[in-house]
Each structure stands twice: as structure tokens, then as C-alpha cells.
Amino acid sequence: MTASPSHSPPLAERLRPKTLGAVVGQQHLLGEGMALRLAFESGQPHSCIFWGPPGTGKTTIARLMADAFDAQFITISAVLGGVKEIRDAVERAQLAQAQGRQTLVFVDEVHRFNKSQQDAFLPHVESGLFTFVGATTENPSFEVNSALLSRAAVYVLQALTPEDLMKIVASAQ
Numbered sequence: 703m704t705a706s707p708s709h710s711p712p713l714a715e716r717l718r719p720k721t722l723g724a725v726v727g728q729q730h731l732l733g734e735g736m737a738l739r740l741a742f743e744s745g746q747p748h749s750c751i752f753w754g755p756p757g758t759g760k761t762t763i764a765r766l767m768a769d770a771f772d773a774q775f776i777t778i779s780a781v782l783g784g785v786k787e788i789r790d791a792v793e794r795a796q797l798a799q800a801q802g803r804q805t806l807v808f809v810d811e812v813h814r815f816n817k818s819q820q821d822a823f824l825p826h827v828e829s830g831l832f833t834f835v836g837a838t839t840e841n842p843s844f845e846v847n848s849a850l851l852s853r854a855a856v857y858v859l860q861a862l863t864p865e866d867l868m869k870i871v872a873s874a875q
Contacts, residue, residue, distance in 0.1 A: 717874055722766050725759055727866040731857055738763070738857055747771045747806065749827050749834040751842050751851070754859025760837035763859075764808040767835065773804035776832075780814035788822045795832040805832040812836030813845035820847045827853050 710716070719725045722732060722742060731738035741748060747767060752760040768775035776791045795805035807823070809815070827834045827850070834854060838845060842856055862870075 713874065717870065718762050719759075719766070722770070725762060725766070726869050727862045728759055728763070728859055730860065732763075737855075741855075742767065742770050745771075747773065747804065747833040749854040751812065751836040751838060751846060751854045751856045752859055753838050753840075753842050753856060755839060755861050758859040758862060760859060761808070761810065764806065764835045764837065767833075768806040768808075771804055771806070771833075773806040773833065774798045776805060776807045778807065778809045780809055780811040780819075785819060785822055788819065792826055792831065795826065799831060807832045807834055809834070809836045811838065813838045813840040813842070817847050820850050824849055824853070 722739070725732055728738075730736060733739060741750075747770075752763060754760060765775060767773075774794065776794055778787045778791060791805075791807050795807065798805045809823075812820070823834055826832055834850070836842070836846065836850075836854065842851055846854075
């Protein structure tokens with residue numbers, strides 16, 4: 703008889719920071735008095751786009767933003783999803799709003815959505831139904847339509863330094 707395989711989450715998920723202070727790197731955004739830190743501290747979520755290389759904390763920061771504002775967190779993958787997933791997110795956000803709860807809709811790889819898919823977010827961002835957070839590895843000025851881009855702050859995340867990576871490795875041990 704063989705032992706059943708372990709169903710523990712992947713290492714990256716186990717190491718994902720649970721607080722803003724535990725995020726490694728991105729001090730130009732998250733350091734004391736910096737733009738994104740101030741946004742968290744304001745108590746008012748706002749739509750934004752995180753632009754940076756893979757593994758720099760885009761998803762983590764979006765999750766922490768939802769936690770900071772006690773918002774429902776809905777993830778849509780632009781690689782796998784489409785207008786149906788956007789409609790589902792809208793329905794879930796409407797239910798949450800009816801219960802007095804905010805919603806943050808996180809769109810991973812937002813640059814992969816076409817113009818009409820990106821446009822589907824506009825009325826809901828404008829009405830305040832949910833806070834839109836997109837993540838992209840591509841320049842949003844070229845890959846995100848101008849209407850959506852004009853309603854979101856763009857935060858540029860930088861690649862982690864060797865020192866940052868050493869901190870992450872040390873925390874894994």
C-alpha cells in the first residue's frame with residue numbers, strides 16, 4: 703500500500719505574504735509614505751493596474767488590497783476566461799453589494815482580453831459596483847484600452863533584487 707500524496711499548496715502559495723509589511727520588494731510603492739501604501743491607508747479602494755514582470759507580487763498585492771478593505775476577492779484569468787466570467791463576477795458583486803460588502807475583481811493577464819471584453823468592465827467600474835485591479839506583464843498603455851486605463855491608476859512593479867530573493871529563501875527555511 704502506498705501513502706496518499708500530500709495535497710499541500712504549492713510552495714509559492716505557502717510563502718505568499720499575509721500582510722502588507724511581509725511583502726518583499728516594491729518599496730518604491732509600499733514603503734512608508736509611498737503611493738500604494740498611502741492608497742491602502744486611505745481606507746478607500748481604487749481601481750488600478752499592476753504592471754511588472756512575473757513573480758513581483760501583483761496577485762499578492764491585489765489579495766492584500768481586498769483584505770485591507772474587507773472586500774470579496776474575485777479572480778478572473780484573461781487567459782482562460784471571457785465575458786461569461788465577467789458576468790458571473792458582476793452577479794457576485796451585486797449580491798455582495800446588497801449585503802453591504804465591497805468587491806475587488808482581479809483580472810490576471812488583463813492584456814489578454816480583447817477590447818470588447820475590457821469594455822465590459824467599464825459600467826461597473828464607473829458605477830462603483832466593484833474595484834477593478836488588473837495585472838499585466840505588458841505595457842498597459844499599449845495593451846489596455848484607453849477607457850479602462852483612464853479609470854485606473856497604474857503601478858509599475860520592479861523585478862525582485864538578489865537581496866529580495868535571499869529574504870524569500872530565508873523565510874522558506
